[in-house]
Amino acid sequence: MSSKKSKKVNIKYIAKVAGVSPSTVSRALRDDPNASKKTKERILKIAKKLNYYPNLLAKGLRNKRTKTIGIILNDLKNPLYYDTIKAIGDILNDIDYTMVLCDSNYEQKLEKKNIITMLSKGVDGIIISPVNAKSENIKLIIENDLKAVYIDSVPDYEKINYVYVNHEIASFIATEYLIKNGHKNILLLNGPYQLTSSKVFLKGYLKALKKYDIKPNRALIKYTDLSIDKGYEIFKKIYKNNSIVNNINFTAIISLSDLLAIGIYEASKEIGFIIPGDYSVIGYDNILTTSYLNPPLTTLHAPKIRVGKYSANILLNQIEGKNIEYKKIVLKPRLVERGSVKKIN
Amino acid sequence: MSSKKSKKVNIKYIAKVAGVSPSTVSRALRDDPNASKKTKERILKIAKKLNYYPNLLAKGLRNKRTKTIGIILNDLKNPLYYDTIKAIGDILNDIDYTMVLCDSNYEQKLEKKNIITMLSKGVDGIIISPVNAKSENIKLIIENDLKAVYIDSVPDYEKINYVYVNHEIASFIATEYLIKNGHKNILLLNGPYQLTSSKVFLKGYLKALKKYDIKPNRALIKYTDLSIDKGYEIFKKIYKNNSIVNNINFTAIISLSDLLAIGIYEASKEIGFIIPGDYSVIGYDNILTTSYLNPPLTTLHAPKIRVGKYSANILLNQIEGKNIEYKKIVLKPRLVERGSVKKIN
């Protein structure tokens, strides 16, 4: 069938087989108008028979276009991202683009490396959930004219695209909802301190407290990595401190991520607390698992699929030159009332 | 800071700035022994100041190595893959490789396109969950000498690598477990018909039935796509047929994917059936959500992280030439007993 050690099939080789010049083959393969229909058909047939596939490295080097986009995310394991990735993937499949996927692990240094990798690989653009909206890494993107759509948090620049679920509104809605349910001492379980999303999330929380004349308590604001384990850990630690020194009291918890909320559930189960009897809990993102928790988690729905669709379309339009203006899309989270919040007097 | 319209920084440009030849720069950047320490340091400093980053397309074209691996999966949205992707990503980050990620959507045609894309992009190897173990697509991989590690199902070739969770054992364990709990009429909710995993899964099911002298019933074997929605749909349809014609009876369900099992939960809730009172259910994969279902889903744990680690390491070793032999790793699923199976008389 396939001859071993067969010569590499490239345009030059096809040209030799077809008895024409490489440029003619190139034109035929690209369906260039400057090529007779007849030769096109002939070349295409030969290319197919030889199982030719183009060398995208050479093509990219030559054309300065790779039909590739980069996706840089903070944690490939967070279920939050999968609907988004799937949505992007579907769009790319349709138009023969591919994606290079990187995980920054919430580390600026790793993020920088990832951005440079994208530049080096000549991707046509990136979709990035930045670690920090004010970091040098954003400058790196801008100064290198790398087309980008920011998701998750928004750098403070004019000439950028973003598709942003407003975290400030999210925490505001959550906090207000709890307050209206009688809660005054609300623990904020925030993400990593350096994460811009955490800062924004804090803002909405404070805003809501202020609106209802509740004095914020520094001890009720905690920062941690976004994972089930960390949620579990921190809640156990809080519980321990609480029972000993008894300096922090709260009746409700807001967390930046459903994962943290799940960790709280785990810890509560172990410690023996009841949700929402002892503590009310609100999560964020509305990942699959939340609706099956016991009690089902009240959370804020993030429109993950739309984030993917919008960001991919914006980026692609810009790459294809169909749209020059910068697009700024702000999506609103939506409260999903389930069973983890209790009304208290 | 950055001069607008600045000249592209490449090796040639650095050479000019440094007053040396391009090859000297190339050697310096690659830490080639044939370059004086002094010039190396000088070049490196200049490169840094100029914010040089290498053009990986050119490098790849020249070296026939791209430090890129391709990942081809059947459904980017299936939580089964998250841990695997994350594990692969962590390993790649450590050694400055990147991944190109593609979704084949369980379609052979799309899979073929994805494989060709990987070849065209000159990836150093792929990790693939093939749609069908006997398809022409496998030949495509082999004939093009594309290094590959197969996960999820195993093509019938000698010279391949795979990391495989044995689905036959999975369904056998599940079926036997149900039988030992008194079930005789067991519905098999399988994946898509053309999917090799489905065929293998069926095998273990039949084997267990045979062992206990239970005659298989064709009507109790169903095929469908792996998603919550499809699980929901098919179960509602089965219920409808069942109540009208009453030709199929069963007390337990085995499904190829936890997602299908969740769909069954949803349908049951709506119809009013009790799990495991009316039907016992066993899933497969042990995705995060399963332990929070009500009742918690009894399922077979698939070692997802290990699949990622093993497959990445095998592939990388082979790419780096550290290992020439083909590696075949079979992992065993492990029964996770929870609350969705009831013992009957």
Added chain:
DNA sequence: TTGTAAGCGTTATCAA
């Protein structure tokens, strides 16, 4: 230790 030059597979320009 360094420089020259050719080549990786494409494509755009120019000339025929």
Added chain:
DNA sequence: TTGATAACGCTTACAA
């Protein structure tokens, strides 16, 4: 409509 040629940015003989 086709062909020759140079160039994309990098590396590696080979020569100096």
